[in-house]
Amino acid sequence: MEKNSLMMQYFEWYLPNDGQHWLKLQKDVDHLHEIGVNYVWLPPFCKATSINDVGYGIYDLWDIGEFDQLGSVRTKYGNKEELLQAIQTLHQKGIHALADLVLNHKAYADGKEKFRVIKVNPDNRQETISDPYEIEAWTHFYFPGRKGKYSDFEWHWYHFSGIDYDATNDEQGIYLILGDEKGWADDQSVDNSFGNYDYLMFADIDYSHPEVREHIKNWLEWMIKETGVRGLRFDALKHIDSQYIKGLCEEIRETQGEDFYLLGEYWNPDLSNNLDYLAAVDYQIDLFDVGLHMNFFQASQAGSQYDLSKIFKGSLVEDNPLVSVTFVNNHDTQIGQPLESRIESWFMQHAYALILLRQQGIPTLFYGDYYGIQNGEKSPAYQEIIDPLLHLRKYHVYGEQVDYFDHYNTIGWTCLGTPEHPYGIAVVMTNGDEGFKEMTMGELNAGAVFVDYLNNHSEKVELDDQGVGVFPVNKTSVSVWIDQKAIWN
Structure with missing residues (x-):
């Protein structure tokens, strides 16, 4: 049975320095599997400048929490044994663990x-x-x-x-x-x-030096074998020679196979720059959709002054969804970070609906959004408003997708379902006053009664004999309409 992919970034910048993160991940694996996660992006797990380091101040690639160096054996997240057990536990549930590669410095x-x-x-x-x-x-x-x-x-x-x-x-x-x-x-x-x-x-x-290239190749082979990770996230790609990355990806593909997942951070919201980079590396890796994130940030700042019908304009997912990994927030966009651009709370459910309830790209669930942030930046957990979207993605975001992006403030789309997933969805959202969207769910849904799965709207919508309905949405809100029989079943 087909399954919608979902990635989770399983860390945020201000995690407590208690060495318990790998243990917490182990205990959370069943829950991650239940909500539909099939990729977990781990924080950098090699020894960094101190146990307070998130992992990007890299010191020793070959030390993944095993040696007493720079004042500790463990990293911020725990020791090697705990890391390996967490990865094994993920894989037992069919979830691919991705290592975060810090290869620039x-x-x-x-x-x-x-x-x-x-x-x-x-x-x-x-x-x-x-x-x-x-x-x-x-x-x-x-x-x-x-x-x-x-x-x-x-x-x-x-x-x-x-x-x-x-x-x-x-x-x-x-x-x-x-x-x-x-x-x-x-x-x-x-x-x-x-x-x-x-x-x-x-x-x-300096990746022009042959000893460096050989060393990194040897380390990667060791690291993948030692940990069992089934994918890599490349940090800071715009600072590393793209021709070196192209060759490295080719070597990884040869040794690990085509199903080994490669993903890169190329932090530039300009679509043409992203497309040029993808061409330079022969489209061997997916990229985070920074342009879409910046659209979300601007929309959350501008409120009803933002043209919601243009929310995907200039995004990678609109141009080439096969290589796009979408996200709402991440560790770099948090308060106090150089790339700070955190989405405002009122737009959080909008943004997650825009990545989770569509079939283009691989959406990323951010640990800090889902579980909240307790240290440094104080931020609430949005799990209560994200969980319904995760359920809908897992069971209902299938079939033909039809967009109704024809209004400045109120947009909508439908996913019409498949034989395996017959109950589709009708999504409506607005960044302005209450509104509605007339959309069709097809003749197979003629006469069906739809309700808002998010419970943001209390009405029921009865579709006509052609499967057409008028789906309302409250002010600055999101509603996801679904056949009430799907809830009862």
Whole structure:
């Protein structure tokens, strides 16, 4: 039987640093399976700068909570044994675990090295603002706590393209590391912000170096075998050479098979940039639909002044739904983060309906939206208004989808069902005053009586002999109309 895919991002930025997250995930697997989740995006699980680090300040790829390094054995989320058990428990329920790959940079080196650099303008990395000179910086990674287990590879200055701290002069900046065949990645292979956005933070990994490419290949093979993950989420893709990513994806496909899932974060809301990137990597990975998220953010800010009929304009899911992963919020959009763009509460059910109750793209359920946020940013749990949408997605979002995006404030669509899932849905939402949408559910639904599954509207709608009904919606609300027999059954 066909099944609608659903991903869950199983973390948020302000999770408590208690080392209990992998244990909590294990206990939650039955519930995730029940609500229809079949992909779980795990937080970065390699050793980072400290146990307070969400995981993006990466230190040692080969330490997934096993070695006493940087002050602890565990990561923020727990130890290796707990991680592996959580992944195994997910897979026993048919849920694919995805590892979050932080391959752009490394942080908190074990030692300093001397090498030549040239300082560049932070606002234009192609513009040099110094002559070449020697600095001493933290670029030597030898992982004394791991003592060579799994890999004896040591990172040196020549494995990086840039650094942000000159220890000799106690000065911060952006420094291009000099050497044979060194430099930023080709302009066409990274985002063009700041002239060339190869450099993001910490010690920037140089993927033109053959030792680096071989090391990452070896680590990936080990990590996938060691953990059993069945997919990867690539972090910060717009800062990494796209030709390297293309080749890496080809190698992964060859070793892991076509059903091994690959997903990338290319944080740029411009559709043309996303399409150019997808073409550059031969469409081997899906991308998060940042453009759609920004539409949601703007709609939640603008209220009734936003043209809801254009909510999908410029989105990846509208242009190419086969490679789009849709989302409402994530860890980067939370309050206090550089990409802060959290959806307002009044629009939360609208936004989740727009990704969960449609058949295009793979929707993502964000841990912080579902379970709430207790530390740092205070945010309520929206589970009560999301759960009905998850039920509808699992059992009723099937069949032909027909859109009625013909009004500035009130839009709707229908999913007409299939023989396996005969009870379809009629969705109506507005960001303005109460309204309605006349839509058809087809002759098979002639005379049926529909009710709002979300209980946002109390009326009943009786369809005519052609299956046409007038479906109302309350002010700034969402209603999902379904044959009342589907609820009784």
